[in-house]
Amino acid sequence: MRAQKLAIAAVALAAGLSLTACQGEDDASANDSSASSSSSGSSSSGSSSSDSSSDNGDSGGDSASADGESTKTESGTGGSSSDDGKARPGYATCRTSQLDMSVNGGMGEGDRVVSLENTASTACALKGFPGVDLKGKDGTFSANRSDRKAPMVLVKPNEKTRFTLHTPRNDTGGSGVDITEIVVTPPNETHSKTLSTRINLPVSDTATDDIRVDPVGTGK
Numbered sequence: 001m002r003a004q005k006l007a008i009a010a011v012a013l014a015a016g017l018s019l020t021a022c023q024g025e026d027d028a029s030a031n032d033s034s035a036s037s038s039s040s041g042s043s044s045s046g047s048s049s050s051d052s053s054s055d056n057g058d059s060g061g062d063s064a065s066a067d068g069e070s071t072k073t074e075s076g077t078g079g080s081s082s083d084d085g086k087a088r089p090g091y092a093t094c095r096t097s098q099l100d101m102s103v104n105g106g107m108g109e110g111d112r113v114v115s116l117e118n119t120a121s122t123a124c125a126l127k128g129f130p131g132v133d134l135k136g137k138d139g140t141f142s143a144n145r146s147d148r149k150a151p152m153v154l155v156k157p158n159e160k161t162r163f164t165l166h167t168p169r170n171d172t173g174g175s176g177v178d179i180t181e182i183v184v185t186p187p188n189e190t191h192s193k194t195l196s197t198r199i200n201l202p203v204s205d206t207a208t209d210d211i212r213v214d215p216v217g218t219g220k
Helices: 002-084
Strands: 099-105 112-118 124-126 129-138 141-142 153-155 160-166 178-185 193-201
Touching: 099 193, 112 178, 112 193, 129 193, 153 160
Parallel strands: none
Antiparallel strands: 099 112, 112 160, 124 153, 129 141, 129 178, 178 193
């Protein structure tokens, strides 16, 4: 009877040990599964973070590149403005009010040289024939244009240019016609100046045809 009880106890002990061993294996398996899941989650999180960081880095590079292109565009605009600065200025026409005029004897008998001095602070230009009227007690006579070509003349401040007035010589032996003034209108102007002079013209039907004026810039 005692031997039978001992046998039953031994069987129960063996069953208990077997159950404990199974529970230990199950716990170890559960722990391994949890660790694997945790490791997988961490790996996935790290990968997501890395991708996000990579995206942010690319965005920053694009922004810097855009700023660089904007700077180049502004520089190009400045170059265009600089090109505008290369344009050359022109010269205004000399006005009567800025010209100091004087008249003197010329190379030939009956010739008069009229000088035009620029009294302004800036240079000006003249091109063409002046208007010249000769006045005396017997009337007014207008000069005709010669066949000389008119040059473009640049007159700097305090410098002079000139033209020649040609009149016929009085060799008729008579008293002729006395001229005491000439009225000068510069090219491309409407205002004039009156200069005192002494010219004796012959009395003839063709005398006025022989009064000629050269263009500005051709006087000696």
